[in-house]
Amino acid sequence: MARTRLRDRLRYWFDATMDRGTPALIGWLGLASVVLIVAVTALVTLFARKDAGENGGWPGIAWMSLLRTLDPGTMGGDSGGPVFLALMLLVTIGGIFIVSALIGVLTTGLEARIQELRKGRSRLIERGHTIVLGWSEQVFTVIAELVEANQSERRSCVVILADRDKVQMEDEIRRRVPDTGRTRVVCRSGSPLQRADLELTSLDSAKSVMVLPPVGDDSDTDVIKVLLLLNSRSWKGTRRPHVVAAVQNSPNLAAARLAAGDTALVIDADDIAVRLIVQSHRQSGLSTVFDEILSFTGNEIYPFAAKALHGTTYGEALNRFDLGAPVGLRTAAGDTLVNPPMDTAIGPGDQVLVLAEDDLVIRLANARPALTESAITSTPGRSPKSDRTLVIGWNSRGAKIITLLDRLVEPGSLVDIAAPRRPAEDFRDAGVQNLTVGFKPCEPTLRPSLESLDLGGYRHIIVLTDDDIHPERSDDRTLVTLLHLRDIATRSDCPYSIVTEMNSDANREIAQVTKADDFIVSTKIISLLLTQLTEDRELYAVFSDLFDPAGSEIYLKPAVSYVVPGATVNFATVVEAARQRGETALGYRLAGQSDVPPRYGVVLNPSKTAPLSLSDGDSIVVLAEDGRVHPGLPEARHAPDVEHAGPDAATLS
Incomplete structure (x- = not known):
């Protein structure tokens, strides 16, 4: 093998040092400056001794050379022999090149460092983030x-x-x-x-x-x-x-x-969106309730350790809070109970789960609020009836929606799918028992196609977004469909309710002009839920119960089933009326403000003592497991009428 020449070795070593970046370049320029200064000083000392002596010998010449290397204007006042002036000019010209190169290297290195910092590749030093x-x-x-x-x-x-x-x-x-x-x-x-x-x-x-x-x-x-x-x-x-x-x-x-x-906690975003769509399609305003409970703007759920409540029952604690609405208990053993039986005892170490604007404002009342028991009523309910639902559009969640609807509706109910193409799923093989599933070809954005569906024959309409196109474009098509549906309802006096998916919350705000009953923005709901769980993972048990049909769910039931319409009461009276039914009242919804953003008539955790008058169309927001008669109540108390109240708890549990 041929031996490597010294010249090649030196060149390789030089290239290797240059690869080290800006520090190596600065080092080489500094070395070049030293070599230039030493060489000029030696030449002046040898060939211009008189001038060297007049300027302090070799230390003075070295200092003069250094200054001329750094600042070319320094030589403007030099005097001496031709050799001395020529050497000073040489060191000045060399300094111009070296300083210019140094400035360029520093500028390039600084820009590279700034770009590196802007890339965000530095390691963080944070705690509790x-x-x-x-x-x-x-x-x-x-x-x-x-x-x-x-x-x-x-x-x-x-x-x-x-x-x-x-x-x-x-x-x-x-x-x-x-x-x-x-x-x-x-x-x-x-x-x-x-x-x-x-x-x-x-x-x-x-x-x-x-x-x-x-x-x-x-x-x-x-x-x-x-x-x-x-x-x-x-x-x-x-x-x-x-x-x-x-x-x-x-x-x-x-x-x-x-x-x-x-x-770790992993949640199923698709399943939660399906459950929210199904629960909302029969009770307008539910998504607004969930939006506030899951958001940190408004009322959230906090654990509250109330030693003064030890020995009392959950039912007795409902009206013991001045600010805050109890929703359940977290036992000392770590179990979470949402809307437990009213006779559940609160023991040492137990915490009351309270819906409040902030944990700092939760406090017990000095005295129990006065109740207007004469205004408490129970409206006899009729037996649940079969439903007719129309699903407009189709996406990957459609089959789950149909399957879950089948579990919640009464036998003999009907759901028709109106979409450009027939769904690939065969619901007869999927075990659908209570529903009869039909298909009608339809172009959702074309009004004649929608009018051919005989919309007046349906009580509920669900509008699904299209998965196959861009989310923004899909929302645009949904907006057009909603406008057609609302105009058809206005012209033909059709009483159907409309629940629709939206991909963007910004588009939900635009869509309010359609006056649809509810909008489900699943991405926002999932974002809110994830944020709540990052702050308090123990809330997972509460939310999983709220979204699970087998547990306690949130319902908006007619106010006339709790208090006499038009009577002046306080919310504590409503809480007591719900307690007698085995339910937990969280708030109410005013029908006259159902299209007023941002809360659309929903009021959670209201004052328990302020005067309140509810009309026939208003609703009470309650937690309940079963909408039928509570086992501990007389037979005279019935569930609210399914047809009048929207989703009856019995059909959802």
């Missing part, structure tokens, strides 16, 4: 809710890690969430699917980690991989942040929970 992994439209709702939740904190931090440009993320957040209060929002650019990028977020000292499903067909696959990375990670110390995540497709739930391990 919330980490959000992934980027989608949901991130703005999450940030806004975390800002609201941390208003009482002196210092809080939210860290976003996503495979996007850091500056672009910050600009979008400032545009969509302009006021972050005391909460700092820090963005880091990196892939949540890479372990090295995850380490940028200071995982070990975080309070909680939220995994947002990204946009795309493989969103659940990405969520599962992130959960695997977090679960297999070696955590420092005994405490690790709790992890919450959501999957879009129900079949992926088992795999995601296996990947997450025992300490």
Whole structure:
């Protein structure tokens, strides 16, 4: 093998030092400056001794050379022999090149460093922060809710890690969430699917980690991989942040929970959206109730340890709070009971779950509020009747909606699917028993096609978005369909209710002109739920019960089933009327304000002592397991009429 020449070795060594970047370049320029100064000083000392002596010898010449290297204007007052002046000119010209190169190197290095910092690749040093992994439209709702939740904190931090440009993320957040209060929002650019990028977020000292499903067909696959990375990670110390995540497709739930391990919470976004659509399609205003309970703007659920209530029952505690509406109990053993039996005793260590605007305002009343018991009434109900429901449009959630509806409606009910194409599912093979499922070809955006459906024959209409096109475009088509449906209802005096999906909450605000009875923005509901769980994971048991037909659910039942219409009462009287039925009253909805944003007539956790008058069309928001007669009540008390009240609890449980 041929021997490497010294020249090649030196060149390789020089190239290797240059690869080290800006510090190496500065070093070489400094060395060149030293060589130039030493060489000029030596030449002046040898060939211009008289001038060297007049300027302090070689130390003085070295100093003069250094100054001329750094500042070319310094030689303007030089005097001496031709050799001395020529050498000073030489060192000045050399200094011009060296200083110019140094400035260029410093500028380039500084710009590169700034660009590196703007990429968000530096490691965080934070404690007690919330980490959000992934980027989608949901991130703005999450940030806004975390800002609201941390208003009482002196210092809080939210860290976003996503495979996007850091500056672009910050600009979008400032545009969509302009006021972050005391909460700092820090963005880091990196892939949540890479372990090295995850380490940028200071995982070990975080309070909680939220995994947002990204946009795309493989969103659940990405969520599962992130959960695997977090679960297999070696955590420092005994405490690790709790992890919450959501999957879009129900079949992926088992795999995601296996990947997450025992300490993480994974929710089924698709299933929750289906349940909310089905529950809302027969009781207008339910999505607004959930929106407020899940949001940090308004009333949320807080645990309250009330020693003064030990030895009393849950039913007795309902009217013991001045500010706050009890919804259940959390026992000392860790069990969560939503709307438990009214005779459930509150023991030592138990906590009352209270719906309130803030945990700081929850307090017990000094005295029990006065009740107007003469205004309490029970309206005899009729037997549940079969339903006729029309589903306009079709998507991946359609089959689940039909299956869940079959569990909740009375035998002999009918659901027709109106869509451009017949669904591929065969519901006879799926075990549908109470429903007769039909199909009618329809173009949802064409008015003649909608008019051919004989809309007056249906009590409820569900409008589904199209999964096969862009979400924004799908919302636009849904808006057109809603306008047609509302105009047809107005012209033909059809009393059907309308519940529709929307992909964007901004489009929901636009769609209010259609006066549809309810809008289900599943992405926002999931974002709110994930945010609540990052703040208090123990609330998972409460929300899973509220969304589960087998547990206690939220219903909006007619006010006439609780108090005499037009009578002046207080809300404490309504609470007592609901208690006698085995239900927990949370608030009411005024029919006259049902189209007034942002709450659409829904009032939760109202004052228990303020005067209140409810009319025939108003509703009471209650927690109940069964809409029929409570086992402990006389037979004279019946469930509210299904046809008049909307969804009867018996048909949903």
